[in-house]
Amino acid sequence: MIIDVHGHYTTAPKALEDWRNRQVAAIKDPSQMPKAAELKISDDELRESIINNQLRIMKERGSDLTIFSPRASFMAHHIGDFSVSSTWAAICNELCHRVSKLFPQDFIGAAMLPQSPGIDPKTCIPELEKCVKEYGFVAINLNPDPTGGFWKSPPLTDRYWYPIYEKMVEFDIPAMVHVSTSCNACFHTTGAHYINADTTAVMQLIEGDLFKEFPALRFIIPHGGGAAPYHWGRYRGLAQALKKPLLREHLLKNVFFDTCVYHQPGIDLLTKVIPVDNILFASEMVGAVRGIDPETGHHFDDTKRYIEATLNLSAEDRHKIYEENARRVYPRLDAALKASGR
Amino acid sequence: MIIDVHGHYTTAPKALEDWRNRQVAAIKDPSQMPKAAELKISDDELRESIINNQLRIMKERGSDLTIFSPRASFMAHHIGDFSVSSTWAAICNELCHRVSKLFPQDFIGAAMLPQSPGIDPKTCIPELEKCVKEYGFVAINLNPDPTGGFWKSPPLTDRYWYPIYEKMVEFDIPAMVHVSTSCNACFHTTGAHYINADTTAVMQLIEGDLFKEFPALRFIIPHGGGAAPYHWGRYRGLAQALKKPLLREHLLKNVFFDTCVYHQPGIDLLTKVIPVDNILFASEMVGAVRGIDPETGHHFDDTKRYIEATLNLSAEDRHKIYEENARRVYPRLDAALKASGR
Numbered sequence: 001m002i003i004d005v006h007g008h009y010t011t012a013p014k015a016l017e018d019w020r021n022r023q024v025a026a027i028k029d030p031s032q033m034p035k036a037a038e039l040k041i042s043d044d045e046l047r048e049s050i051i052n053n054q055l056r057i058m059k060e061r062g063s064d065l066t067i068f069s070p071r072a073s074f075m076a077h078h079i080g081d082f083s084v085s086s087t088w089a090a091i092c093n094e095l096c097h098r099v100s101k102l103f104p105q106d107f108i109g110a111a112m113l114p115q116s117p118g119i120d121p122k123t124c125i126p127e128l129e130k131c132v133k134e135y136g137f138v139a140i141n142l143n144p145d146p147t148g149g150f151w152k153s154p155p156l157t158d159r160y161w162y163p164i165y166e167k168m169v170e171f172d173i174p175a176m177v178h179v180s181t182s183c184n185a186c187f188h189t190t191g192a193h194y195i196n197a198d199t200t201a202v203m204q205l206i207e208g209d210l211f212k213e214f215p216a217l218r219f220i221i222p223h224g225g226g227a228a229p230y231h232w233g234r235y236r237g238l239a240q241a242l243k244k245p246l247l248r249e250h251l252l253k254n255v256f257f258d259t260c261v262y263h264q265p266g267i268d269l270l271t272k273v274i275p276v277d278n279i280l281f282a283s284e285m286v287g288a289v290r291g292i293d294p295e296t297g298h299h300f301d302d303t304k305r306y307i308e309a310t311l312n313l314s315a316e317d318r319h320k321i322y323e324e325n326a327r328r329v330y331p332r333l334d335a336a337l338k339a340s341g342r
Numbered sequence: 343m344i345i346d347v348h349g350h351y352t353t354a355p356k357a358l359e360d361w362r363n364r365q366v367a368a369i370k371d372p373s374q375m376p377k378a379a380e381l382k383i384s385d386d387e388l389r390e391s392i393i394n395n396q397l398r399i400m401k402e403r404g405s406d407l408t409i410f411s412p413r414a415s416f417m418a419h420h421i422g423d424f425s426v427s428s429t430w431a432a433i434c435n436e437l438c439h440r441v442s443k444l445f446p447q448d449f450i451g452a453a454m455l456p457q458s459p460g461i462d463p464k465t466c467i468p469e470l471e472k473c474v475k476e477y478g479f480v481a482i483n484l485n486p487d488p489t490g491g492f493w494k495s496p497p498l499t500d501r502y503w504y505p506i507y508e509k510m511v512e513f514d515i516p517a518m519v520h521v522s523t524s525c526n527a528c529f530h531t532t533g534a535h536y537i538n539a540d541t542t543a544v545m546q547l548i549e550g551d552l553f554k555e556f557p558a559l560r561f562i563i564p565h566g567g568g569a570a571p572y573h574w575g576r577y578r579g580l581a582q583a584l585k586k587p588l589l590r591e592h593l594l595k596n597v598f599f600d601t602c603v604y605h606q607p608g609i610d611l612l613t614k615v616i617p618v619d620n621i622l623f624a625s626e627m628v629g630a631v632r633g634i635d636p637e638t639g640h641h642f643d644d645t646k647r648y649i650e651a652t653l654n655l656s657a658e659d660r661h662k663i664y665e666e667n668a669r670r671v672y673p674r675l676d677a678a679l680k681a682s683g684r
Contacts, residue, residue, distance in 0.1 A: 144528070149493070151528040186486070186493040191545035191580045195569045196538040203533035223576075227537045227569030233605025234565075237631035237642040238533045246636075263575025269611045289579035294588075300579040 001342065002304070003326040003333070004058070005139075006176065006222055006258050006282030007066035007107075009096055011053040013045045016095065020074070023088065027080045036091055046098055053286050055106055061304055063283070067326075067333065068096050069110035069141050073189055075180040077146035082116040082123055089114035089127050097135040104340070108333060109137035110176065113164075115146040117153070122163035132171050138332040139220075140168070142175040144201055149184030149193055156201055156219075157208025165214050172331050174218035174256075177201040190288035198226025202255070206239050206247070211254045218254050218329055220280060224261035224270050232273045248275070256329055258282035259303045259321065262289055264296075267306035276317045280325050281307065343684065344646070345668040345675070346400070348518065348564055348600050348624030349408035349449075351438055353395040355387045358437065362416070365430065369422045378433055388440055395628050397448055403646055405625070409668075409675065410438050411452035411483050415531055417522035419488035424458040424465055431456035431469050439477040446682070450675055451479035452518065455506075457488040459495075464505035474513050480674040481562075482510070484517040486543055491526030491535055498543055498561075499550025507556050514673050516560035516598075519543040532630035540568025544597070548581050548589070553596045560596050560671055562622060566603035566612050574615045590617070598671055600624035601645045601663065604631050606638075609648035618659045622667050623649065 019039040026033040054066060070092030077085055089112050100107045111131035113124040131137040142164065145151050154160040156177070168175060182193035198221050211217060221228070228235055236247055244250045256278050261267050270279065282303065289300045298305055307318060327334035361381040368375040396408060412434030419427055431454050442449045453473035455466040473479040484506065487493050496502045498519070510517060524535035540563050553559060563570070570577055578589055586592045600622050603609050612621065624645065631642045640647055649660060669676035 151491070151526055153528070155528055184493055186495070186497055186542055186546070188545045188549055188580075191548065191577065192538075192542045195541050195573060195576075196534075199537050199541070199569060200528055200534045203530045204528070206533065207530055224572070227541060227572060230566070230569060230572035230608050230611060231537060231603060231605075233603070233608060233635065233642050234537075234631055235533065236637075237604055237633050237635065238530075240633045240636075241631070261573060261575070262579055263573075263615075265611050265614045266572050266575060269572060269607050272607045273605075289576055289583065291579050291582045293575065293578065294582075295578075300575050 001064040002062060002281060002322040004063045004066040004282050004285070005220065005280045005326055005330070006260055006284045007054060007068045008071045008284070008287060009068060009092070009099065010071045010286050011049045012071065012095060013041050013049050015039060015041050016091070019091070020088065023084060024079055027084060036087055039091060041095070043098070043102060046095070047102055050099055050103060055103065057285055058106065061302055063304065065105070066107050067110050067139060067330065068099060068107040070096055070112040072141065072178050073181040075112050075143060076148065077115040077143055077180055078117055078148040078183055082114065082119045085116045086114040086127065093127065093131050093135065093137070097137070100136070108336060109135055110139040110141060111137045112141050113143070115143050117146045120163070121161055124164060125167055128167055132173060132332070136336060138330045138336065139173050140175045141178045143179050144177055144197060145179050147183070148180060149182040149187045155204040155208065157204055157210045165217050169214055169216050172216070174220055174329050176220040176222055178222055194223055194288070195226045198223050199228055202226060202228040202235065205251060205255060206235060206244060207242065218256065220256045220258055220329070222258045222260055222282070222284070224259060224266060225257035225274070229257065229270050229273045252278050256280050256325070259307060260284045260301070261303065261306070262300040263293070264306045264309060267303065268310050268312060271310050271312040276313065276320050277325060279321045280329065281322045343406040344404060344623060344664040346405045346408045346624050346627070347562065347622045347668055347672070348602055348626045349396060349410045350413045350626065350629060351410060351434070351441065352413045352628050353391045354413065354437060355383050355391055357381060357383050358433070361433070362430065365426060366421055369426060378429055381433060383437070385440070385444060388437070389444055392441055392445060397445065399627055400448065403644055405646065407447070408449050409452050409481060409672065410441060410449040412438055412454040414483065414520050415523040417454050417485060418490065419457040419485055419522055420459055420490040420525055424456065424461045427458045428456040428469065435469065435473050435477065439479070442478070450678060451477050452481040452483060453479045454483050455485070457485050459488045462505070463503055466506060467509055470509055474515060474674070478674070478678060480672045480678065481515050482517045483520045485521050486519055486539060487521050489525070490522060491524040491529045497546040497550065499546055499552045507559050511556055511558050514558070516562055516671050518562040518564055520564055536565055536630070537568045540565050541570055544568060544570040544577065547593055547597060548577060548586065549584065560598065562598045562600055562671070564600050564602055564624070564626070566601060566608060567599035567616070571599065571612050571615045594620050598622050598667070601649060602626045602643070603645065603648070604642040605635070606648050606651060609645065610652050610654060613652050613654040618655065618662050619667060621663045622671065623664045
């Protein structure tokens, strides 16, 4: 089977955005704060938003299951305080949960966290626990920069983040390191902030020794690892200068890259440079880049075509990238699949 | 001949750093502020710092001329006010000028600017003019983030930067977009901040229409363009979504990438994805990554080896990357070379 580890609910019914707009507006006038219960989205509306979008495209392209999390750019952890983030995360996670119940063969959840700038990450634990225990989610998305482009949190290797990591290890779930929308005019959200965050996370993990502390911790760096694979020589050289072990030891037991790289030469590089055991199939569909590449006539984000076409992979390698690695990196996904005979 | 467009004076005599430390310390106690004239570095000291380092390595590796600018990580535009930056830039540029006079066959200057956070870029013009007119410098380094990792300046497409651009067009000089040291604990200087800045600059230029305003403006994006070539499909797709022309029209008449990518697969991707006319040979030697790659037995930053080894380039292509493109992008370099019969 083909597992896409990186899908967001970018196509939720408009009522969600309307509710969020009311919530944001009410930050200045708390008497207007909408209740979560005021958001009404029927199962039929959910079905329609999925059948016509993600599910249709999954069928067209031939992927079988998507690890599905709330829309990344809408997490917007910078908005309001913890209470605002908490309510918003609960709503968004619940919608992904409902999608996974409506389409149990096709979607399984990953949680957004109710992060808020400057707030202790341990405040995220109750939502995380609920998503894993009640919703059966198999992963979380962790935002290393809840300010949205101002980068005021400590690096991912700092003890600040340990409460999340302890819970990840306890539940045996990985985190995808994924920022949200950029509020900094310097950074285009999907063209700069996302990619920079990926690169930044990789370098933070190289600089630190986090995996000595948490040998079982696992991160997925999305968007093909940002700039890291393209500059793998630089990163190997910097690790060496920092007296770290080889990246294969120091990083690649715990860090995985997805295949959200939207052209053939990029996937060729990724699959040449990064060991096949560290690559996870993903498309981030329906996501940042929705158009058709005039050079190929196919969608930029139809990443399966690049995986199929690259000369760097054997059939066995492809099986790892499509399924085997995901089952290993997301053990709760593997368990859920096995429980339903897959 | 082989022109390396990206070299910094990273090996300056220690007296320079000592003077800088005194200057920085005196920010809190202006009575202790050292005069520029108190920095004494002899020609012999300059010669020694170059002959044993950059020049030795250039001879070993077979490059002929380096476009030489002050040490990027030491620009540190965030330190002090404009006056501090101004004195420091003048000192650093003068040293590069002296190196270029001592070794006129081997080095030609590019200026650092006396940028300072929040200060109008037009304050940089006198130093820029001096460097071009008196020192014969052929380019500038432009820092899009003088705060050192907090990104508070407007995007490069903003009118804020136009005074610099007008002068660049008047003098027909390009700018390398190059940040300095990171003061933000999230960003390792050479492993995250540099690469992120490159990616950010590319996306800013895609989002805007700067080259409609300044058709003759030219930027070099160092470090192989950050993440941009690896994610070229993403950038083509985002440009399309933003209703911009194809990147070949929209970006590549004015934007060039250097070859500071420190492994073979990276150079293979760069030379596959980016048109050969937009690639400029560079190594940033002696720079961020000084070690020997255990996988090859050669220095990571010996980028000429990768250019030689890639299957993507013809002899004519290599000539463009080594020399012809640099003469076109840096017309004052070409004029200086021709004036000396080269």
